[in-house]
Amino acid sequence: MARRGRTSIVREVKESLTAIDKIGQSKRDARKTGTSGIHSKKQMANTMSDAQNFVKWCRSEHGVKSISELNAGHYVSYLAYLSEKGVSQGHRVNVETSLVGSDAKNRSYTEEEVQLIRENCSDEVTKAVELMREMGLRIKEAVNVRVEHFVPNDRGIGWCLTIEKGTGITKGGRFRQVDVPQRLEQRLESWMVNKSPGERIVNVSYSTVRDGVNVACKRAGVTQAGRGCHGFRHAYARERMVQLMPSEQKKIMNRVLENRKIGRAADYGILSEHDKQLYAAAREAMDQIHSELGHGKNRWALAMRYMGD
Template sequence: MARRGRTSIVREVKEALDAIDRIGHSKKLAREKGEHAIHSIKQKENTMSDAQNFAKWVRAEHGVKSLGDLEEKHYQKYMAYLNEKGLSKGHMRNVETSLRFLQEGFKTRSERFEGGSEHFKGFCPEKRIVSYQINENIQNRAYTLQEMDAIKKNCSNEVQNAVDLMYGLGLRVKEAANIQAGHFHKDEDGWRLQIARGAGITKGGRFREIAISNAFNERLSSLLYGKASNERIIKVSPTTIRDGINVACKKAGIEQSNRGTHGFRHAYARNRAEQLMTNSERQMMDRILSNREIGRKADYGINAEKDKQLFANAREKMNLIHSELGHGVNRWELAMRYLKN
């Protein structure tokens, strides 16, 4: 049980999440070390909000005064409470993710400040309560070439340049707005984008490396021309880019359908799949994603040696595209969104 005089449960939440704050550090390296940590400011803000709401609820409804007193039954009752409130499955899945961060953070905090966490058994069940339907709200969010041309005709030169970076390199809008000339390097294999320290640029400050397609070389050279190493390619903010694209879409009569600036990344991913995958590998990817769409394992029914090799090849190229987008490996749920026909 919690000791008298210890900090409040809400304060414990903050200390727990601070204990696994790795903002600005490589998520890839953390994953390789088996660490479960927070890597972005937005992720921490959302997790803090979810975790503190949970802490206040268990304190009010069940008299729990310390995270160390939490049990799985509290987790289950809280999720049932959220379900009764009518929250969406997506929201509830996010809460479950936040509570897993909270559990990991409290373990880390206990080891750091109390000399061990043997007394804390955790409160999250092994399996999530909210089922994940991978085909929920799946849609092709990529802009077509015709739509991109129409958008560019209706926005400023700086926003046009940002569109080219987002489509040509798969960058997020914040990345396109903050990337510098010095992040691009040319070697015997051509141009390469390499961001070793991504704080303030990439999502979560993650490392990013992209082998740039020859088709984008000429456009990239024009964007880099005359710029110093520490000079930003784009001179306007992410907000200005978003606003410019919104206005351009309205002028061109283009329905954004929740695509926003991310639609250019989706177009990049699909274009890269066409560049990298053979027809057979593309057909295998469609087969894999069809399996995932109905809840099967990715390799369900893939038994022949030839098919197993195609599966491995398609997965390798999918992971390369994920890497270029700044995603982790084997993210089939993201492949559903970025690559499914």
Template sequence: MQKLGSMKYQVESALKVINYIGQSKHEAKKKIGSNKVTGIYSIKYFRKVLGSSILFSQFAKREFKIKSIFELQPEHHAAYIDELQQKEVTKGYLTNVESHLLKLQTAMRLISEKNHRKPVTFMEKRLISWKDKEKPKDRSYTEEEIQKLEPHFSRAVATAMRMSLNLGFRTVTICNIRVEHVVTQEDGSLRIEIPDGKGITKGGRFLYLNVSSSYAPELIGLIKNKGPKDKILPLKENTLRQGLKRACEASGVESAGFHGFRHTYARRRLEQIMGDRFTEGKIMIDYILKNRDRGRRMDDGISKDPLDPYRKSFEWVQDCVNIVHGELGHGKSRWALVAVYMS
């Protein structure tokens, strides 16, 4: 009889079926014609799914004496969520765990189908609603906080901060973008072009972004005398995190993580794009997000008439936030992300 191996080994083996790290999630969505994909394209997310799945399977082995992940049942899922709730973890953590377990179930289903066996369904439905998650918090840094932090950064970390503030980059992109990704256009302006984001962007997504004229001189200085394959800022992500931690301790500014500078970029860009109509735009965004929180359509209560002023405002706001989404590498009309980045 074939040995099953540890729960950790079984989970790792199962998740290999949906491991598409290094491939483009965007291209996968285009290929299947849907925003929902079965695979995992980000190494960071893969690790999260792996960790949650191992802990769940080990719990089921310990409490229910199962020997195989294909013995998992809905009662195991319910008991595990109950145990986590007893530990008073956040609703956000619980919804993320259930998302991770759904990925494990998908991998197991694909294995069962391949072996012509009945799929195992240990998670019939979510027990924690996304509506119960904590309200999104503003994770951006104010101008005053940035001014307090910058003197406590090393020159390299301060440069990385400005890159995030001006281009909206994650730490992985800051540390891995190369000179060849900065393209000079016919009019002399600069553009970021990353057609293959493997190892550079989240999930290996492509990224195209115009560089503002105010930031272009600094970027030109950073790439001067470097080869096309050279990294613009050869830093480690942990260097940025530790640099921010020290600066926060020295300045008294509460840390929102290095990702907070990306949030600041998003809010600045939205205000810049909306211009004089920013107040109008914010009112409409609040209205849309209230509809979302109530489980309604985003445009609920707004006339379908294309000439109606409120319909025009709704469409305009959608266009504005989608510009920012595109610059951040997000998909269009991601209102959950609008709540986090732009509300």
């Protein structure tokens, strides 16, 4: 009988991804039990393709025969190879998403880009852009929030978005509460004039906003590179990080995200009492930003996506 050879690295990838196949299972339940995996058929297909292409290249160029031999250097070299090959930035970002489990690049729009997009949108689409950029809302949330969801904040001198029952509005119908930034207050008040509590702020559909932003980017010469409307949420998250995290906390956050990027525990190498205090404060600020975005607590993978450099 012939001796059975070792499992190929391509098959190892398939077996590893099959082991975390959670398609059809509840993401909420998975978070409660502390388990993770891939819940989307599209994500599974993309990740399988990107990961297998990556290991084939590593096997060919570096002689890697098992995923246990892979390291961060292989990942960096592969991305450089894709760039030299002329692969588009948007596709490279998607490959990074598959290989690292997060979007490693800054996917936020700059303020200059946001302004150019505003100038090339209709009035209703611009409202949605403002809600996404200034309050971190998703497209679905921006087009479904109603006048009644905006209430005076605790200080009594501004507004707060408060959604108690988010069915049909927020992701998973979750509670959402975000203060309206002062620079948006006057515009928001003008949008609510002569509207009843049950009326929507934005009077166009999800697809109209999405398509409107795409057209605006083309008109303005703004390259989306895979950012889409989510780029506004990324910009919001990064601005909030600047507002909530002093420079020392930001440095600790970057260390943590680098740890997570290569598979280490978040607090790896954080040993001194001072650094531990900074770590705790940075995590608290991160959780606050996640809450405003409609995410749960302690979501380091999402922090890599929204707040990493």
